[in-house]
Amino acid sequence: MYQPNLFESHQLVDMSHKTAENDMERMMRGEDEFESKSGTDIMEAPSGDDDPDPTQRAKRKRYHRHTQHQIQEMESFFKECPHPDDKQRKELSRELRLEPLQIKFWFQNKRTQMKMQHERLENTALRNENDKLRSDNMKYREALSNASCLNCGGPTAVGEMSFDEQHLRIENARLREEIDRISGIAAKYVGKPLLTYPNGPARSINIGVSNFGLQSALVGDFYGPGDLLRSVSGPTEADKPMIIELAVAAMEELIRMAQSGEPLWLSSPDNSTEALSEEEYFRTFPRGIGPKPLGLKSEASRESAVVIMNHMNLVEILMDVNQWANVFSGIVSRAVTIEVLSTGVAGNYNGALQVMTAEYQVPSPLVPTRENYFVRYCKQHTDGTWAVVDVSLDNLRPSTVSRCRRRPSGCLIQEVPNGYSKVIWVEHVEVDDRAVHSIYRPLVNSGLAFGAKRWVATLDRQCERIASAMAxxxxxxxxxxxxxxxxxxxxxxxxxxxxxxxxxxxxxxxxxxxxxxxxxxxxxxxxxxxxxxxxxxxxxxxxxxxxxxxxxxxxxxxxxxxxxxxxxxxxxxxxxxxxxxxxxxxxxxxxxxxxxxxxxxxxxxxxxxxxxxxxxxxxxxxxxxxxxxxxxxxxxxxxxxxxxxxxxxxxxxxxxxxxxxxxxxxxxxxxxxxxxxxxxxxxxxxxxxxxxxxxxxxxxxxxxxxxxxxxxxxxxx
Structure with a gap:
């Protein structure tokens, strides 16, 4: 007597992907003619005498479809157990009135279908990610090709940082690539003009009186406190190369501001205080974020101290927005990290770059708060010194009139023996302080309200408090x-x-x-x-x-x-x-x-x-x-x-x-x-x-x- 050829039951596994996919879709709809092709139908098996022509055998197979109930039950069981054993298949066959082989091949086909669906989704995601990387690489190439040389005004040589090299960095370890990219831009562009974009008006960082100061002069009312913190959004992809360049240039400016003496900083006769020479400042840093807008006044100060804290712990406090706001709670009334552009090298914050908003206060209701939208950049330099710099991103909010903008400000941190650190702090802001109450105006003008001396004194005191808590x-x-x-x-x-x-x-x-x-x-x-x-x-x-x-x-x-x-x-x-x-x-x-x-x-x-x-x-x-x-x-x-x-x-x-x-x-x-x-x-x-x-x-x-x-x-x- 003829026995069903089990080789036929395994044809699905050896089919091409396209054929298998079509058949499985039909099978999952309950079309049993697919099952019959797999040898899982119950059919009358004629003897060799009754069927002299084996080629006609398939035509006389009985085809029928699974019922909706059978499909639903198997689908439900598949969610719980995609690989049923013999006992489970026999139990299902009794409940659904199907042969155990039909149960077996239905589950086998279902697993194959799920695998193919997963591969399709994964391939789609990979294609999308590849398209995004290709688009990002084109943006970076365009940005590099449009940068201009400070000396001659002509285009820079892209060969200094090839597109292939940039592409390889992106494809390699991501954390390491971020710091390499920022450092590469620093080596090429510090002190050079900022990026311009050929499509549409450029968002130049060199904001002059024409587009910023005029707005400030025409504004008759102040923005309410907290408007910036509630309305600001993260930077666009087109803004990010410009933010990186601005952060690198700000880092260079901070270091020179922290380490320079006269004529940039002018000491008082008794050497108790020092003031920034604005004329010398704009001569030394002619570009930056542009000239001082109308209606704003400059506040610049510098202070140094040795504090009882390890230099790496200080860096972590400054780069963690919650720790920073807690330690300086008397100064920082609120702070939010909008977007992290770079986390730095794995294990520390070297190269970390993040866009933030913060609100600064004096502990009195008579002094308005100051709000900033800025980028914070952290870097370890070759001599082991760490630096953390902030600089305003007001140019990314052209429709907002700011009462305060932050020129490169921050601190240098040097390791000293016995777990101490030397900190040099620079505060440099431009602000409209006309709303300050008259009894607080001398305090604000002295720099003791928002200046570097207050930041350093607070840090010194809080480091002592933390040391006491750890003991x-x-x-x-x-x-x-x-x-x-x-x-x-x-x-x-x-x-x-x-x-x-x-x-x-x-x-x-x-x-x-x-x-x-x-x-x-x-x-x-x-x-x-x-x-x-x-x-x-x-x-x-x-x-x-x-x-x-x-x-x-x-x-x-x-x-x-x-x-x-x-x-x-x-x-x-x-x-x-x-x-x-x-x-x-x-x-x-x-x-x-x-x-x-x-x-x-x-x-x-x-x-x-x-x-x-x-x-x-x-x-x-x-x-x-x-x-x-x-x-x-x-x-x-x-x-x-x-x-x-x-x-x-x-x-x-x-x-x-x-x-x-x-x-x-x-x-x-x-x-x-x-x-x-x-x-x-x-x-x-x-x-x-x-x-x-x-x-x-x-x-x-x-x-x-x-x-x-x-x-x-x-x-x-």
């Missing part, structure tokens, strides 16, 4: 902290408290706060926010009030008075006249006043004795802070035991104390004091804010201000 030692005067974990938790809670305070004390509106208009007092700024599902803040409606005023007392004396627990009841209304006891102190710097304290308020009312005060005070030559927050005894005990401080609800209040920028008789000067409170006015986030709550906060801050002024007048300081 496993327990405070010498052992109090309530008995373990290093408890110390670290308390330091972490204080750090969050300081950052929360800084977000509410300045003029920034880019955060979650909502400024209230007509809140009652013209010199007090009141903001509100709703706190929901935030373990770091108590739930409900929180009001933040801040005001700034001048005191005829040096900043150091104001700082010492406000941080002294013995005189706290003279100004702290919340302490209800109780005595303050310092339970613990952690030193966070070489200055005596740089410490974190845990205070207990001893009041007559026993119900209030469960409240502690966490306080951080810090001071440097550019200003000081005293920031505090009430905390519950039970919750604080968990922190002191090494518990997670992120779940401790805090509402920080406190002071920022800045010099007034004026030297009085005998060398003394006054202080600019900002007082800020955050108060929970309703524990329900959905409650309506009442005018009575606003009035209460206004009265609280006004009363505190009067008490402080009274203490100054009575010479308690």
């Amino acid at each position: 496993n030692t327990i405070p010498a005067d052992v109090g309530v902290i008995t373990t290093s974990d408890g110390k670290k938790s308390m330091l972490k809670l204080a750090e969050r408290m300081v950052m929360s305070f800084c977000t509410g004390v300045g003029a920034s509106t880019a955060h979650a706060w909502t400024t209230l208009s007509g809140s009652g007092a013209d010199d007090v700024r009141v903001m509100t926010r709703k706190s929901m599902d935030d373990p770091g803040r108590p739930p409900g409606i929180v009001l933040s009030a801040a005001t700034s005023f001048w005191l005829p007392v040096p900043p150091k004396r104001v700082f010492d008075f406000l941080r002294n627990e013995n005189s706290r009841n003279e100004w702290d209304i919340l302490s209800n006249g109780g005595m303050i006891q310092e339970m613990e102190r952690i030193a966070i710097g070489r200055e005596t006043g740089n410490c974190i304290s845990l205070l207990r308020v001893n009041t007559v009312n026993r119900n209030q004795n469960n409240m502690l005060i966490l306080q951080e005070s810090c001071i440097d030559q550019t200003g000081s802070y005293i920031i505090y927050s009430p905390v519950d005894v039970v919750v604080m005990n968990l922190v002191l035991g090494g518990g997670d401080p992120d779940f401790v609800p805090i509402l920080p209040s406190g002071f920022s104390i800045l010099p007034d920028g004026l030297n009085g008789e005998g060398g003394s000067s006054g202080s600019l004091l900002t007082v800020a409170f955050q108060i929970l006015v309703d524990s329900s986030p959905n409650a309506k804010l009442s005018l009575g709550s606003v009035a209460t906060v206004n009265n609280l801050i006004t009363c505190s201000v009067e008490r402080i002024k009274g203490a100054v007048a009575s010479e308690n300081l």
Whole structure:
């Protein structure tokens, strides 16, 4: 008797791809004539006598299709198990009334079909990626061919960096290629004119008065704070070669600005300060980002210091936007990385390039914030020095009028023994500061508000704080902290408290706060926010009030008075006249006043004795802070035991104390004091804010201000 030829059942595997694909599509639609070609149909097998002509055998096969139910069941089973074993195939054959061979070949065909579909998708993706790389290479070739020579004005020789070499770099290890490409551009184009594009008007970096200064002069109103941060978008592909060139040129300018002396930098008669000669600057750097626009004034400063931090850790802080904003929280109110153009060489940030936006502040509501859209470039030089430079990209936002643009600014970092680093910082901006309040104008003009001295002083102080946090030692005067974990938790809670305070004390509106208009007092700024599902803040409606005023007392004396627990009841209304006891102190710097304290308020009312005060005070030559927050005894005990401080609800209040920028008789000067409170006015986030709550906060801050002024007048300081 004739047996079915199983060789026929395997013909699909040996078919051409096109035939197999068509057959599988028909098979998956349930057309069993494909199955019959595979030998999986049940057919009557005639004997050799009944079928003398074997060539007619295929014509007499019975063809039928799988039912929709059978297909659905096999599809469902395939999702769970694409490779069924003999037992599973037999079980399916009984359920679906099919032969086991039909089940076997259906799954085999299905797997082949899925593999082909995957290969088609993969091939399509590879073709698209190849097209993109080819397009990018053409852009780079076009950019190189259109660059001009500084000396003769003619085209540069593309042979210095061949297209084939560029293509090979792109195809090789990507991280290494990025730094090689930037370094190659640096070697060719530093000091040469920037790129121009033949198609359409060029976005020249050399912005003159005609297209920027005129706009600035015609603008009668300021853009609101946070407009830039909310509206800026990333650079286009056509912009990226120009950004790379600008970053490389900015790096060269920063190094020369940091290392040059006279005539670029002019020292004061007593050598205490130095000023940038604008005439010499534009003679030395004739191109850059162009001449100073009308309506903007220049601010340039330089400062150096040796800080207690490893040079690579400093580089990481500067290149990580979150760490950078945290360390400089008193200066940087908000920062965002828009796009990373290069991550640098694997293992470090050499060659890293990223487009960013940032908002800078002074801790007072009377000084407008400054916003920048810029590129940040990091590079390690041949002598081992690291440099990080920022430069504005205002030319990429032609429709936006900026009140501040950043010429090449940043720092050089040199490794010195024992884990220290020498930092040379350069700040160079052009800004419209007409909105600065009159009492803060001398401070801003002195450079202590936004200049290099403030950046370096803040970095030095924060490096000492970080070193203290990393040390496993327990405070010498052992109090309530008995373990290093408890110390670290308390330091972490204080750090969050300081950052929360800084977000509410300045003029920034880019955060979650909502400024209230007509809140009652013209010199007090009141903001509100709703706190929901935030373990770091108590739930409900929180009001933040801040005001700034001048005191005829040096900043150091104001700082010492406000941080002294013995005189706290003279100004702290919340302490209800109780005595303050310092339970613990952690030193966070070489200055005596740089410490974190845990205070207990001893009041007559026993119900209030469960409240502690966490306080951080810090001071440097550019200003000081005293920031505090009430905390519950039970919750604080968990922190002191090494518990997670992120779940401790805090509402920080406190002071920022800045010099007034004026030297009085005998060398003394006054202080600019900002007082800020955050108060929970309703524990329900959905409650309506009442005018009575606003009035209460206004009265609280006004009363505190009067008490402080009274203490100054009575010479308690």
